[in-house]
Amino acid sequence: MSKKTKGKILVVKIGTSVLTDDKGDLDNTIIKQITQQISQMKKEGYQVVMVSSGAIVVGMQLLKLSRRPEYLPEAQACAAIGQAQLIKIYDENFKKYGYMTAQVLLTQEDINNRTRYLNARNTILTLLEKEAIPIINENDTVSTEEIKFGDNDRLSSLVANLIEADKLIIMSNVDGLYRFDKKEKTKCDIVSRVEVFTEEIELLADDRCSTFGIGGMRTKLQAAKMATNAGIECILINGRKNNILLDVVDGKNVGTVFVARQPKISARKRWIAYSSKTAGTVKVDAGAKEVLIKKNRSLLGSGITECSGRFNVGDAVSIVDHNNKEFARGITNYSSSELNKIKGRKTKEIEKILGYKYYDEVIHRDNLVIL
Numbered sequence: 106m107s108k109k110t111k112g113k114i115l116v117v118k119i120g121t122s123v124l125t126d127d128k129g130d131l132d133n134t135i136i137k138q139i140t141q142q143i144s145q146m147k148k149e150g151y152q153v154v155m156v157s158s159g160a161i162v163v164g165m166q167l168l169k170l171s172r173r174p175e176y177l178p179e180a181q182a183c184a185a186i187g188q189a190q191l192i193k194i195y196d197e198n199f200k201k202y203g204y205m206t207a208q209v210l211l212t213q214e215d216i217n218n219r220t221r222y223l224n225a226r227n228t229i230l231t232l233l234e235k236e237a238i239p240i241i242n243e244n245d246t247v248s249t250e251e252i253k254f255g256d257n258d259r260l261s262s263l264v265a266n267l268i269e270a271d272k273l274i275i276m277s278n279v280d281g282l283y284r285f286d287k288k289e290k291t292k293c294d295i296v297s298r299v300e301v302f303t304e305e306i307e308l309l310a311d312d313r314c315s316t317f318g319i320g321g322m323r324t325k326l327q328a329a330k331m332a333t334n335a336g337i338e339c340i341l342i343n344g345r346k347n348n349i350l351l352d353v354v355d356g357k358n359v360g361t362v363f364v365a366r367q368p369k370i371s372a373r374k375r376w377i378a379y380s381s382k383t384a385g386t387v388k389v390d391a392g393a394k395e396v397l398i399k400k401n402r403s404l405l406g407s408g409i410t411e412c413s414g415r416f417n418v419g420d421a422v423s424i425v426d427h428n429n430k431e432f433a434r435g436i437t438n439y440s441s442s443e444l445n446k447i448k449g450r451k452t453k454e455i456e457k458i459l460g461y462k463y464y465d466e467v468i469h470r471d472n473l474v475i476l
Contacts, residue, residue, distance in 0.1 A: 113150070113151050113152065113271045113272070114151075114152045114153075114154065114233070114268060114270040114271050114272075115146070115151050115152065115153050115154070115271065115272050115273075115274060115354075116153075116154045116155075116156060116261055116264055116265040116268070116270045116272070116273045116274070117153060117155050117274045117276065117350065118155075118156040118257060118258065118260075118273070118274065118275045118276060119139065119156070119157045119158065119344060120158050120276060120277050121158040121159055121162055122277060122278035123135060123139075123276045123277060123278055123345055124136065124157075124158065124159040124162070125159070125162055129162065129165075131159065131163055131166060131194075133194070135344075135345060136194060136198060137198055138347065138348075139344070140195065140198035140199050140201075140202070141198075141202070142348060142349075142350040142351050143155070143199075143238065143350065144199065144203075144204060145351060146350065146351070147202075147204060147236075149354070151354065152233045153238060154229060154233070154238075154239045154241065154264060155238060155239065155240045155241065156241045156242070156257055156260055156264055157195070157240055157241070157257075158242070158257045159187070159191050160183075160184045160187040160188040161173060161174075161180060161184050161187055162187065163186075163187030163188075163190050163191045164183030164184055164185070164186040164187030164190075165183055165187070166187075167186055167187065168186065188208075188210075188242065192206065192208050192240060195240055199238060204236065204237070205235075205236070205238065206238050206239075206240050207239050207240065208240055208242075209225070209228065209229060209232075209239050209241045209242075210241075210243070210244035211225060211241060211244060211260070211264075212243065212244045213382070216263050216267070216380045216381075217380070217381055217382040219376065219381070222267065222380060225267060226267050226268055229241075229267070229268050230268060241260070242257070242260075243257065243260055256324045258275060258324040258328040259324060259328055259331070261273060261275065261328060262327075262328040262329070262331040262332045262335075262337075262339075262379070263380055265332050265335075265337050266332065266335045266337065266375050266376075266379050266380060269337075269372060269375075270337055271337070272337065272338050272339070272340065273328070273329075273332045273337055273338070273339040274339075274340050274342065274350065274353055275325055275329070275340070275342070276343075276344025276349070276350075277325065277341065277342070277343065277344060278343060278344070278345055279322075279341075279343060280295055280342070280343045280346075280360065281295040281296065281341050281342065281359075281360040281361035282299070282309055282322070282341060282361040283295055284309060295360070295361060297358060297360075297361060297362065298362050298364065299329070299361060299362070299364065302326070302330050302333075307326065309322070310322040310323035310325075310326050325341055329341065329363040331379050332363070332365075333363050334366055334378070334476070335366075335369070335370065335375045335378070336365050336366060336368070336369030336370065336375075337365055338362065338364065338365040339362075339363040340360050340361065340362050341360050341361045341363070342360035346359075370474065373472075374474045375474075377421055377434055377435065377436060377473075378434055378474040378476060381421035381434070382421065383414075383420075383422055383423040384415070384417075384420040384421060385412060385413055385414025385415065385416040385420070385422050385441055386413045386414055386423045386424075386425055386431075387404070387409055387422050387423070387424050387425070387437070387467075388409065388410050388412065388424075388425050388426070388427065388429070389404065389408045389410060389424060389425070389426065390408055390410050390427065391426070391427065392408060393405075393407075393408025393409070394408075394426050396408070397432075397433055397473065397475065398432070398475055403465075403466035403467075403468060403469045403470040404424065404435065404466065404467050404468040404473060405451075405465070405466060405467060406439075406448060406449070406450050406451070406455060406467050407449060407450060407452070409448040409449060409467065410427070410448065410449065411448065412441055412444045412445060412448060413441075414441060415441050416437060416440060416441045417440045417441075418437065418438060418439060418440055419436060420436070420437055421434055421435070421436055422434065422435060422436075422437050422468075424468075424473075431476065432476055433473060433474060433476055434476065435468035435469075435472050435474065436469075436472035436473075437467060437468055438463050438464040438466060438468065438469065439463065439464075439467055443459060444467065446459060447459065447467075452465045
């Protein structure tokens with residue numbers, strides 16, 4: 106085990122398109138290849154967390170369904186049946202190399218709630234200490250539209266953020282992010298490295314989805330942006346290629362590398378920015394925006410022009426400019442009803458208006474993140 110790899114945490118997201126063949130059936134050969142590669146990575150000293158799709162597809166096979174159910178309870182039934190079988194298949198394959206697996210099912214609420222977030226983090230890190238391989242999926246059997254992650258690309262970036270991973274590897278059925286010939290409307294070459302998410306890069310997203318999955322290139326770009334903004338490198342690769350994961354950890358030029366932003370922000374600020382669910386919106390004037398971005402200051406009541414939504418002390422809120430463009434998020438020291446009374450007013454006036462004062466700052470800079 107080299108010092109370079111020891112303790113490095115990798116999150117490997119495996120899409121449905123990787124796990125299934127042209128007919129949409131689970132491809133056991135691919136699963137064997139993936140488990141062999143991850144086992145080798147473990148032997149080399151890497152800590153590996155898997156975020157695996159495929160439960161609904163396996164359930165569809167067992168229930169002899171040809172298309173993904175559109176009715177939510179049917180999809181949840183497929184997930185319940187398929188998840189057990191999928192974990193069994195992974196477990197049987199990893200046991201051949203001497204590794205245990207652990208099933209971890211998450212919902213959006215587990216990420217939104219700070220206590221549950223920390224519990225999930227501690228559980229996953231403890232599993233890694235025990236040399237188990239956590240296999241994470243959305244808890245489809247209980248998730249509803251209001252609390253669903255939406256796709257496992259986004260879930261994988263949230264998990265990478267949750268455990269402060271060193272790298273997020275997204276395995277799909279494409280070789281990377283393609284450029285397109287606009288005239289011929291065909292793929293040209295692969296963008297090997299993305300330093301910044303420009304408008305040109307965003308426009309390369311192809312929203313076409315497979316029959317069995319729900320993601321697309323757009324969700325992969327969103328996941329990569331979320332991960333890199335949190336200081337985590339992301340790589341998009343073709344998971345159906347032989348030894349592709351080993352090529353990644355060996356530093357070979359494969360797929361598309363999305364470069365992590367530096368310096369890394371703190372774990373708490375990453376949660377505020379990318380994992381907490383905002384309960385409302387606070388609009389600020391141009392002066393306040395400039396101070397927040399350029400001078401790393403706290404948000405005071407005097408810079409607030411409007412607030413919307415209903416939120417309490419300790420909730421995460423979105424901070425927008427006069428064009429309603431979100432540029433920051435933070436944990437508020439005052440409720441929405443209190444803010445509506447003290448917005449635009451100076452700090453020394455707060456106690457007179459409310460009859461009390463919790464803090465001088467509406468959002469302290471330690472609880473505020475510029476996006």
